[in-house]
Amino acid sequence: xxxxxxxxxxxIEGGVTAAKGFQAASTxxxxxxxxxxxMAMIYSPVPCRAAGTFTKNxxxxxxxxxxxxxxxxxxxxxxxxxxxxxxxxCTGEEGMRYCSQTAKAVSQALHIPEESVLVASTGVIGMxxxxxxxxxxxxxxxxxxxxxxxxGEAASKAIMTTDTKNKEAxxxxxxxxVTVTIGGMCKGSGMIHPNMCTMLSFVTxxxxxxxxxxxxALREDIEDTYNMISVDGDTSTNDTVLLLxxxxxxxxxxxxxxxxxEAFCRGLRYVNETLSKKIAGDGEGCTALFEVQVKGASxxxxxxxxxxxxxxxxxxxxxxxxxDANWGRILCAMGYSGAEFDPEKVDxxxxxxxxxxxxxxxxxxxxxxxxxxxxxxxxxxxxxxxxIKMGTETATAWGCDLTFDYVKINADYRS
Amino acid sequence: xxxxxxxxxxxIEGGVTAAKGFQAASTxxxxxxxxxxxMAMIYSPVPCRAAGTFTKNxxxxxxxxxxxxxxxxxxxxxxxxxxxxxxxxCTGEEGMRYCSQTAKAVSQALHIPEESVLVASTGVIGMxxxxxxxxxxxxxxxxxxxxxxxxGEAASKAIMTTDTKNKEAxxxxxxxxVTVTIGGMCKGSGMIHPNMCTMLSFVTxxxxxxxxxxxxALREDIEDTYNMISVDGDTSTNDTVLLLxxxxxxxxxxxxxxxxxEAFCRGLRYVNETLSKKIAGDGEGCTALFEVQVKGASxxxxxxxxxxxxxxxxxxxxxxxxxDANWGRILCAMGYSGAEFDPEKVDxxxxxxxxxxxxxxxxxxxxxxxxxxxxxxxxxxxxxxxxIKMGTETATAWGCDLTFDYVKINADYRS
Numbered sequence: 001x002x003x004x005x006x007x008x009x010x011x012i013e014g015g016v017t018a019a020k021g022f023q024a025a026s027t028x029x030x031x032x033x034x035x036x037x038x039m040a041m042i043y044s045p046v047p048c049r050a051a052g053t054f055t056k057n058x059x060x061x062x063x064x065x066x067x068x069x070x071x072x073x074x075x076x077x078x079x080x081x082x083x084x085x086x087x088x089x090c091t092g093e094e095g096m097r098y099c100s101q102t103a104k105a106v107s108q109a110l111h112i113p114e115e116s117v118l119v120a121s122t123g124v125i126g127m128x129x130x131x132x133x134x135x136x137x138x139x140x141x142x143x144x145x146x147x148x149x150x151x152g153e154a155a156s157k158a159i160m161t162t163d164t165k166n167k168e169a170x171x172x173x174x175x176x177x178v179t180v181t182i183g184g185m186c187k188g189s190g191m192i193h194p195n196m197c198t199m200l201s202f203v204t205x206x207x208x209x210x211x212x213x214x215x216x217a218l219r220e221d222i223e224d225t226y227n228m229i230s231v232d233g234d235t236s237t238n239d240t241v242l243l244l245x246x247x248x249x250x251x252x253x254x255x256x257x258x259x260x261x262e263a264f265c266r267g268l269r270y271v272n273e274t275l276s277k278k279i280a281g282d283g284e285g286c287t288a289l290f291e292v293q294v295k296g297a298s299x300x301x302x303x304x305x306x307x308x309x310x311x312x313x314x315x316x317x318x319x320x321x322x323x324d325a326n327w328g329r330i331l332c333a334m335g336y337s338g339a340e341f342d343p344e345k346v347d348x349x350x351x352x353x354x355x356x357x358x359x360x361x362x363x364x365x366x367x368x369x370x371x372x373x374x375x376x377x378x379x380x381x382x383x384x385x386x387x388i389k390m391g392t393e394t395a396t397a398w399g400c401d402l403t404f405d406y407v408k409i410n411a412d413y414r415s
Numbered sequence: 416x417x418x419x420x421x422x423x424x425x426x427i428e429g430g431v432t433a434a435k436g437f438q439a440a441s442t443x444x445x446x447x448x449x450x451x452x453x454m455a456m457i458y459s460p461v462p463c464r465a466a467g468t469f470t471k472n473x474x475x476x477x478x479x480x481x482x483x484x485x486x487x488x489x490x491x492x493x494x495x496x497x498x499x500x501x502x503x504x505c506t507g508e509e510g511m512r513y514c515s516q517t518a519k520a521v522s523q524a525l526h527i528p529e530e531s532v533l534v535a536s537t538g539v540i541g542m543x544x545x546x547x548x549x550x551x552x553x554x555x556x557x558x559x560x561x562x563x564x565x566x567g568e569a570a571s572k573a574i575m576t577t578d579t580k581n582k583e584a585x586x587x588x589x590x591x592x593v594t595v596t597i598g599g600m601c602k603g604s605g606m607i608h609p610n611m612c613t614m615l616s617f618v619t620x621x622x623x624x625x626x627x628x629x630x631x632a633l634r635e636d637i638e639d640t641y642n643m644i645s646v647d648g649d650t651s652t653n654d655t656v657l658l659l660x661x662x663x664x665x666x667x668x669x670x671x672x673x674x675x676x677e678a679f680c681r682g683l684r685y686v687n688e689t690l691s692k693k694i695a696g697d698g699e700g701c702t703a704l705f706e707v708q709v710k711g712a713s714x715x716x717x718x719x720x721x722x723x724x725x726x727x728x729x730x731x732x733x734x735x736x737x738x739d740a741n742w743g744r745i746l747c748a749m750g751y752s753g754a755e756f757d758p759e760k761v762d763x764x765x766x767x768x769x770x771x772x773x774x775x776x777x778x779x780x781x782x783x784x785x786x787x788x789x790x791x792x793x794x795x796x797x798x799x800x801x802x803i804k805m806g807t808e809t810a811t812a813w814g815c816d817l818t819f820d821y822v823k824i825n826a827d828y829r830s
Binding site for chain 1: 471472473474475502504505507539540541606608647648649651652727728729730733734736737739741742744746747748749750751752755756758759775777778779780818819821822823824825826
């Protein structure tokens, strides 16, 4: 284990195969893309406790319904099969049949119970999956399952759609003197506005932890991570976060809240926050990660509502693309967010690696340099900090700029 | 009066000067734009009853605060002064001082009480108005006030910002055997997502109607007109609808609900709906008006929530730009709207002047021709109709497509 950071965890290289005993495989199944891998599988020979959170969209993809059922009944999980290209959403009964056929095929290939197979899909809504190619993909992947970073990285690439970068994160924490690893991969670039959950994210850990605490840790963590990002305001039909724990680290099982549980949560937060920021920073067509922090709020909820309104505002996002310190749009978005505050008390700052500067004091512009503001806003990661001076609560949200390429990608996506 | 339509009203040419006794003027005050008119004035020598609805954004421009105060205290209105280029929002006490200075200048120029002057501004947030130019503009306009369509049209052009077309509508209704005229003009193209109100719209009528009913008619009408449009999801700080009635038509005063009040409301609806559609169809950078009708709803509220979610969805808007029948995005937006419905009962149709076709039946795609769908979606006005089969309520919302030009306009707007 590397040197521990102040926060009590150590970021490491790797992703979904970073934790002990987790294997991955991927293949080019030809579901919709050609010339690239488009299916992935995660596998743990040791059965896992599983936690999951899913889209709150009323229109839910078949795999979302399938996984929710499995997680709620408390089935031990051993494998997750993911395909890119077709979302298996709005596919009626046929779509559900594909989930059970997929589980059956994995069960046969890996000799594990059907109930231990989770599924996830991402891509075009409304098309039916080509079951023959899915089945062929499963049989191609089963013998090639492998531990180690290369297999994890290949899997994280196979689940990309309009993503331009694969997304992984991993961390180690000390729990009762034992090193526990948490690692994950995710995908997401458009139709990103998670509501109580997120796009596709798969996090694995070798921690021994009770099912109740695993569920609680995930449920609480997504509120400050995936639920605080937005690319385009569109909450997907397929949003899914799965967290699998196989206990192979050998730590004394975390069975109650206390220092060990908190250490686990800090590690989980690091992985989920890192993956969330990677999604926001790789938003469709974007050129910049846009982070908004609201501080001085009287409640956490108020801070979150304000921060999310700003990162979701199309006009603010377009201004960020133009490197334009158009702060009126930020105040405007805060104003229509639904959260109460006094616009005439707001201080606003812009920050990036090029510097930091105050733009507004008590709701009115200070005498700032437009050139300096443009310089700060021209970096690949920019940040706005609003102090509303009502209390001590803080929240951060992550989004990206709105660009020509976002429109191009989404005007052409199906063709 | 022309031939009456079935609905009991007759659309006519004209705008804010269509009703008896209303005059308009405009001028190039050089507030921010050069080489074009950027100030307008509406005037009625006969004092008017005034109704107004204003943005629900917590951040409210100074003129919004000013007009709300005047309308609530029931002051008789005689003049409205409007400028384009600077919004007079986030301008603190100085911004409020400009409103009273403007009222004073108009009062002196037209010899009317200061309390009878309403003001409206649109443009960049956060800049202070150049009061000397505003005052010079008022003194230039006062002597050139004129009745008739030319003055009304010039005023409607002077209040444009990123609008590409001026927006007017007028109608005549028969009230107790007397022809009453209602006419209006509006502007709006970006930062359009009215919440309980709208951008700048000025409607005048020569109807004699009690103040209570004038307020009620406006308050109820905006819910189905301005409040059902969106260009970009950003609720402005300046949204204002003013309705002025000078009674010059000579009809028996409408003092209670009944056939005369209903006739007035039908005429008002025509004007407001026409102006609303003109705003949506001239959304920043757009190439198409996108109308969404939800029918078969169990409540009006449910139908509205669903229709607005679809026209607000960036992904759906980008698909319309691409003439792509990407119906999954429509169902997805309905799903995250917050309204309850059964996705597996939804029928969806696309319509335009190029034809009409069914796309989904009971939540699943029918076997439709993509070519025909693209043909239908390539017209300048396209329509999606969703039947959710739960009841008999219907609502319509209007938006537009999301294009490269929307991004271009808003990445560059301040420069």
